[in-house]
Amino acid sequence: MLINLGLWLPGCSPYDPTAIHTLSGTVVSEYAGGPVAGSTLKLYKNGNLVATTLSGADGSFSFGTLAPGTYRLEAQKPGMAGSILEGIRVPEMASVTLIQRQAFDASATTTPPTLLITRDGTQPLEGGTFTNTIPFRVQVDTTKDYVRPMRLIYVALGRTPGSAFITNSATWTRQVFSNVEDTGNRALSGANVAGFGSASGETVYVEVVAYDFNLNRSHYLIPITFKNTSPNQNNTVSAPTRVAATAITLGQAVGFFSVKSPTTLKVPVAKGTMGELTLDPEAVPEGSNLYVEVRWCYTATATPFAFDIERSTDGTNWTRVGTVGGGRSSSCPNNPLDRPFFFRDASPDLTPGQTYYYRVVARGANQAPSTPSATTPLPPFFAPLLSPADESTGVSRTPDFTIGHPQLTIGADGAAYNLLLWDTLTGDSVAWQSLAGYNLLVEFGTPDNGIPSGEALVYGFHPPTNGVVFFTDTAGIVDSTRPNRVPVDVTQGTVSIPYNFDGLAQLPALQALRSYAWQLYVAYAYKYNPQENRISAYSIQTWPSSTSFIRISRPGTQVFDFTTGQ
Numbered sequence: 116m117l118i119n120l121g122l123w124l125p126g127c128s129p130y131d132p133t134a135i136h137t138l139s140g141t142v143v144s145e146y147a148g149g150p151v152a153g154s155t156l157k158l159y160k161n162g163n164l165v166a167t168t169l170s171g172a173d174g175s176f177s178f179g180t181l182a183p184g185t186y187r188l189e190a191q192k193p194g195m196a197g198s199i200l201e202g203i204r205v206p207e208m209a210s211v212t213l214i215q216r217q218a219f220d221a222s223a224t225t226t227p228p229t230l231l232i233t234r235d236g237t238q239p240l241e242g243g244t245f246t247n248t249i250p251f252r253v254q255v256d257t258t259k260d261y262v263r264p265m266r267l268i269y270v271a272l273g274r275t276p277g278s279a280f281i282t283n284s285a286t287w288t289r290q291v292f293s294n295v296e297d298t299g300n301r302a303l304s305g306a307n308v309a310g311f312g313s314a315s316g317e318t319v320y321v322e323v324v325a326y327d328f329n330l331n332r333s334h335y336l337i338p339i340t341f342k343n344t345s346p347n348q349n350n351t352v353s354a355p356t357r358v359a360a361t362a363i364t365l366g367q368a369v370g371f372f373s374v375k376s377p378t379t380l381k382v383p384v385a386k387g388t389m390g391e392l393t394l395d396p397e398a399v400p401e402g403s404n405l406y407v408e409v410r411w412c413y414t415a416t417a418t419p420f421a422f423d424i425e426r427s428t429d430g431t432n433w434t435r436v437g438t439v440g441g442g443r444s445s446s447c448p449n450n451p452l453d454r455p456f457f458f459r460d461a462s463p464d465l466t467p468g469q470t471y472y473y474r475v476v477a478r479g480a481n482q483a484p485s486t487p488s489a490t491t492p493l494p495p496f497f498a499p500l501l502s503p504a505d506e507s508t509g510v511s512r513t514p515d516f517t518i519g520h521p522q523l524t525i526g527a528d529g530a531a532y533n534l535l536l537w538d539t540l541t542g543d544s545v546a547w548q549s550l551a552g553y554n555l556l557v558e559f560g561t562p563d564n565g566i567p568s569g570e571a572l573v574y575g576f577h578p579p580t581n582g583v584v585f586f587t588d589t590a591g592i593v594d595s596t597r598p599n600r601v602p603v604d605v606t607q608g609t610v611s612i613p614y615n616f617d618g619l620a621q622l623p624a625l626q627a628l629r630s631y632a633w634q635l636y637v638a639y640a641y642k643y644n645p646q647e648n649r650i651s652a653y654s655i656q657t658w659p660s661s662t663s664f665i666r667i668s669r670p671g672t673q674v675f676d677f678t679t680g681q
Contacts, residue, residue: 134182134183134206135179135180135181135182136181136182136183136205136206136209137177137178137179137180137181137209138158138177138178138181138186138203138205138208138209138210138211139175139176139177139178139209139210140175140176140177140210140211140212140213141170141173141174141175141176141212141213141464142154142156142170142174142176142190142198142212142213142214142215143174143212143213143214143215143463143464144195144214144215144216144217150170150172150173150174150175151170151174151190151192151195151215152170152171152172152173152174153169153170153192154169154170154174154190154191154192154195154215155167155169155190155191155192156168156169156170156176156188156189156190156213157188157189157191158178158181158186158187158188158189159186159187159188159189160182160184160185160186160187161184165181165186166178166181170190181205181206182205183205183206184204184205185202185203185204185205186203186204186205187199187200187201187202187203188200188203188211188213190213190215191225192215193221194217194218194221195215195216195217195218195225196215196216196217196218196219196225196227196329196330196331196332197215197225197226197227197331197332198213198214198215198216198227198331198332198333198334199227199332199333199334200213200334200336201333201334201335201336202320202335202336202337202338203336204336204338212462212463212464214332214334214463215332216326216330216332217330218329218330218331219262219328219329219330220262220329223262223328223329224260224261224262224329224331225329225331226259226260226261226331227261227325227327227331227332227333228255228256228259228261228265228325228327228331228333229255229256229259229261229333230253230254230255230256230323230325230333230335231253231254231255231256232251232252232253232254232321232323232335232337233251233252233254234250234251234252235250235252235300236252236254236300240321240337240339241337241338241339242338242339242340243339243340244316244339244340244341244342245339245340245341245342246341246342246343246344247304247308247342247343247344248302248303248304248308249272249302249303249304249307249308249321249339249341250300250301250302251270251298251301251302251303251321252297252298252299252300252301253268253270253292253297253298253323253325254296254297254298255296255297255325257296261327261329261331262327262328262329262331263327263328264294264296264327264328265294265295265296265325265326265327265328266293266294266326266327266328266330267291267292267293267324267325267326268291268292268293268295268298268323268324268325269289269290269291269292269322269323269324269325270289270290270291270292270298270301270303270321270322270323271289271290271303271307271321271322272303272307272308272311272319272320272321272322272341273311273319273320273322273438283306284439284456284457284458284459285439285442285455285456285457286306286309286310286422286439286440286441286442286456287306287307287309287310287438287439287440288305288306288307289307290303290307303321306440308341308343309345309421309439309440309441310420310421310422310438310439310440310441310478311341311343311421311438312341312342312343313341313342313343313348314342314343314344314348315342316340316341316342317340317341318338318339318340318341319338319339319340319341320336320337320338320339321336321337321339322334322335322336322337323335323337343420345420347418347419347420347441347479348420348479348480349479349480350417350418350419350420350479350480351417351479351480351481352415352417352418352419352441352477352478352479352480352481352482352483353413353415353417353477353483354477354483354484354485354486355411355412355413355422355456355475355476355477355483355485356411356412356413356414356447356485356486357411357412357447357451357454358409358410358411358473358474358475358485358486358487358488359409359410359411359451359454359488359647359649359651360407360408360409360471360472360473360488360489360490360651361407361408361409361410361451361452361490361650361651361652361653362405362406362407362465362471362490362491362492362493362651362652362653363392363394363405363406363407363408363652363653363655364404364405364467364492364493364494364495364496364652364653364654364655365404365405365495365654365655366404366495366496366497366654366655366656366657378393378394378658379391379392379393379394380392380393380394380637380639380655380658381554381576382531382639382641382650382653383529383531383556383576383641383650384450384451384452384649384650385648385649385650386565386643386648387583388450389576390450390451390452390453391452391453392452392653393452394655394658404495405461405465405467405492406459406460406461406465407459407460407461407465407471407473407490407492408457408458408459408460409424409457409458409459409460409473409475409488410451410452410453410454410455410456410457411454411456411457411475411485412444412446412447412454412455412456413441413442413443413444413455413456413477414443414444414445414446414447415443416443417443417479418441418442418443418479419441419442419443419477419478419479420440420441420478420479421438421439421440421441421477421478422438422439422440422441422442422456422458422475422476422477422478423435423437423438423475423476423478423482424436424437424438424439424458424460424473424474424475424476425473425474425475425476425484426460426462426471426472426473427471427472427473427474427487428469428470428471428472429472430472430487430489433474436460436462437458437460439456439458441477441478441479442455442456444456451649456475458475460473465492466492467492467493467494467495468491468492468494468526469491469492470489470490470491471489471490471491471492472487472488472489473487473488473489473490474486474487474488488647488651489644489646489647489651490644490651490652491526491642491651491652492652493525493526493527493640493641493642493652493653493654494525494526494654495654495656496521496525496527496530496638496639496640496654496655496656497521497656498518498519498520498521498530498532498635498638498656499518499519499673500516500517500518500519500633500634500635500673500675501517501518501519501609502514502515502516502517503516503633503675503677504675504677505675505676505677506676506677507677507678508677508678508680509678509679509680510677510678510679510680511614511679511680512624512625512626512627512679512680513613513614513615513624513625514614514625514677515602515611515612515613515614516534516611516612516613516614516633517609517610517611517612518532518609518610518611518612518635519608519609520557520559520603520608520609520610521608522557522558522559522608522640523559523561523608524608525640525654526642527640527641527642527652527654528558528561528563528564528641528642528643529556529557529558529559529564529640529641530556530557530558530638530639530640530641531554531555531556531557531637531638531639531641532554532555532557532610532612532635532637532638533554533555533635533636533637533638534612534633534634534635534636535633535634535635535636536631536632536633537631537632537633538629538630538631539630539631539632539676540629540630545625545631554575554576554637555573555574555575555586555601555610555612556573556574556575556576557571557572557573557601557603557610558571558572558573559571559603559605559608560590560605563642563643563644563645564643565592566590566592567590567592569605570589570590570592570605571587571589571590571603571605572585572587572588572589572590572592572593573585573586573587573588573600573601573603573610574586574593585598586598586600586601587599587600587601587602587603589603589605600613601613625679626679627679627680627681628678628679628680628681629678629679630676630677630678631676631677631678631679632674632675632676632677633674633675633677634673634674634675635656635657635673636657637657637658638655638656638657639653639654639655639656639658640653640654640656641653641654
C-alpha cells in the first residue's frame with residue numbers, strides 16, 4: 116500500500132474539524148499494476164459506516180465530503196480475498212493503494228484477521244514516544260473470523276507494503292514472522308529503525324501487514340513519536356553517485372517464493388560486459404512479478420543519517436517511495452549490479468512500458484539529491500518452444516532446436532537463452548553447448564541496440580576464455596563475413612540452435628529411437644539504456660534453481676519430449 120502524506124484541499128487546515136476532504140486510491144491484485152475492478156469498498160469511522168463505493172475498471176475509487184479523522188477501509192469481491200486498511204488519517208493521507216489478493220479458497224471466509232498490536236501485550240503502542248527502540252507485540256485475535264493457519268506477519272517502521280516492504284537493504288531491515296498467531300514481545304531497533312525519526316522526535320508509522328491462509332490481508336498503520344539519537348543527523352552530506360535503476364519482471368507463471376535462497380543469474384549489464392543479477396526471494400511480495408532495484412555509491416567522508424529514494428514519471432516531480440539508513444563505502448564498482456547500497460521498489464502501481472526516474476537523496480544536516488537514473492520495465496517474457504515439437508517422433512539425431520523469439524513484441528532489445536537437454540530414460544543431462552558455458556544472446560535490430568532494422572546478431576560469452584563469440588551477424592556490423600551458424604528469422608521471430616554448429620566442439624549424435632526432453636534452462640529479455648550505457652530492464656521467463664533441477668522446481672516451465680528416428 117502506498118500513502119500520499121501531506122496533501123489536502125487548498126485553503127483547508129488539516130486540523131479543522133469542519134473541513135471536507137477527499138480520499139482516493141486504487142485496488143490492485145498481487146501483480147504489479149493489475150487493477151481489481153468491481154470490488155466493494157466500505158469506509159468506516161469510529162466503527163460507523165460512512166461511505167460505500169465500487170472500484171472502477173482501472174481499480175480506482177474515491178470518497179468525498181470526509182471530515183478529518185481516522186478511517187478503516189474494507190474491500191470485498193467474490194473470488195477475491197478480503198483486504199482491510201486500518202488507520203487511514205484524513206486529510207494527511209490523500210490517496211491509498213489497497214492490495215487485494217485472489218482467494219486461495221473461494222469457499223472459505225474472506226474476513227481478514229483482526230490484529231491486536233501493543234507494546235507488550237497490555238500497553239498500547241499507538242501514540243507512544245520511543246527513543247532508538249520500539250517494543251511491539253502482534254497478536255491475532257483468535258476469537259474473530261479468519262482462516263488458519265496464518266501465513267505471514269510483517270512489521271516495519273516507516274515502510275509501506277508494496278514499496279519494498281518485505282525486503283532488506285544494505286542498511287535497513289524489517290521483521291517477518293511465518294505461521295504464528297503471536298509474535299511475542301519483540302522490538303524494532305538498530306537496522307530496523309535506521310534513517311527514521313529525529314533527535315527531537317517526529318511522527319512515523321509502524322506498519323503491520325498480516326496474511327491468513329486464504330490470503331485475506333490486514334494492514335495497520337500505527338502512529339508513534341520516534342526519537343533517534345544518531346549523530347549522523349548533524350553531518351553535512353554530499354550527493355550519492357552512480358545511481359542505477361534496474362527493472363526486473365518475472366514470468367507470471369513462476370512462483371517467486373518457491374526459491375528459498377537467492378539465485379545468481381549471469382546477465383549482460385552493458386554491451387560486451389557480463390555481470391551477476393541476484394534474484395532474491397524476498398525482493399518483492401509473494402505473487403508480484405515486477406520490481407525496480409535502485410543501486411548507488413556513497414564514498415564521501417561524512418556518513419548520511421538516511422538515504423531517501425524518490426521516483427518520478429517526468430524527471431521533475433518527485434515522490435519518496437522509501438527510506439533506508441545512511442552509510443558510506445569506499446567501493447564503487449563499475450558494474451551497476453555490484454554497487455554497495457540498494458533499495459527495491461515493489462510498489463503495486465509499477466507498470467510495464469512506463470519510464471520511471473529514480474534519484475537518491477542523502478540526508479543529514481542538509482539534503483543532497485543524486486543525478487537521476489531511468490528505467491522502463493518490460494512486460495512478462497515468454498519464448499515458446501517450437502521444434503522438435505512436443506511428442507514428436509522420427510526426429511533427427513542431430514536436431515535443430517527452434518525457439519520463438521518475441522523480443523520486438525515486448526519492446527526489448529535482446530534476449531538470452533540457455534538450453535537443457537536430457538535423456539528421459541536415465542534422467543541424465545546430455546552434454547549441451549550452452550550448459551558448457553554459452554548463454555546465447557539474440558538481438559533483432561532496434562534503435563537502442565545499434566543493429567539495423569530487419570537484421571540480427573547472435574553471440575555468446577565463453578567463460579573459459581572470458582571472451583565473446585559471434586555466431587550470426589546478418590548485417591556484418593561486427594563480422595564482415597556475416598556468419599550464420601545460428602539461423603534466425605526476423606520476420607517469423609524465431610531462432611534455431613543447431614545441435615552441432617560450426618565453431619564449437621562437435622557432440623556425438625543422439626541415440627536412435629530414444630526419448631529425450633528439452634527446455635529453456637535460462638530465458639530472459641533485456642532492454643538497453645543508451646544514455647547511461649547499460650542495460651536497465653530485464654524480463655525473466657525462467658532461471659536456474661539454487662536447490663534442484665529446473666524441470667523439477669519449475670512445473671510451469673515448458674518441457675517438450677521427442678523421440679529420435681533411425
